[in-house]
Amino acid sequence: TTLAGAVIDDVLGIVVLTIVLALTSATGATGIAWGQVWSITGKALGVWLTAALVGLLLARRISDLLKRFRGRTAMSIMALGLALIVAGLFENAGLAMMVGAYVMGLTLSHTELAHAIREKLEPLYTFLVPVFFGALGMLVDWRVLVSAPVIGFALIYTALAVLAKVA
Numbered sequence: 001t002t003l004a005g006a007v008i009d010d011v012l013g014i015v016v017l018t019i020v021l022a023l024t025s026a027t028g029a030t031g032i033a034w035g036q037v038w039s040i041t042g043k044a045l046g047v048w049l050t051a052a053l054v055g056l057l058l059a060r061r062i063s064d065l066l067k068r069f070r071g072r073t074a075m076s077i078m079a080l081g082l083a084l085i086v087a088g089l090f091e092n093a094g095l096a097m098m099v100g101a102y103v104m105g106l107t108l109s110h111t112e113l114a115h116a117i118r119e120k121l122e123p124l125y126t127f128l129v130p131v132f133f134g135a136l137g138m139l140v141d142w143r144v145l146v147s148a149p150v151i152g153f154a155l156i157y158t159a160l161a162v163l164a165k166v167a
Helices: 002-025 034-067 072-092 097-109 114-139 148-166
Strands: none
Touching: 002 148, 034 072, 034 097, 072 097, 072 114, 097 114
16 A cells, blocks of 8 residues: 555656646747646656556566676666666657656566665666756746646645545
8 A cells, every 4th residue: 555655646746747847848928738738747647657557567577688687787777778768768759758767667666676776776866866856947937837827736736646645
């Protein structure tokens, strides 16, 4: 139950990031194109769910492939390479790269290699997470985020996220 709650929490975080990215791309001279925002959000959820299911089904095969690279360092570098490839595929599909990388991380977290990969990539993680959030923050048009429709949506979404977390 705790793990399912954590995954749902991660999905909600990804959806929020997708919406923020959609808001940055759907803002024009006439305001926010809400149809485009909902389209991107729906596309993100659909692609994420499909990719996550496929990844979980293929986790054992991916793990076996990575085991062919002898040594924890080589295996971890190949896992990072796979995450970057999937991130690039998601970016090409018009979604956030982070969603693709998350799907690969979710896939590999269900294998016996998870601890070794996490251990080897911890320094890179420590460096790149702040860079990611800083870069994401620089993409946001703060004038759009303080508009009444966006604040209303954020309050509703926050209430739903809190309810989901409690449930």
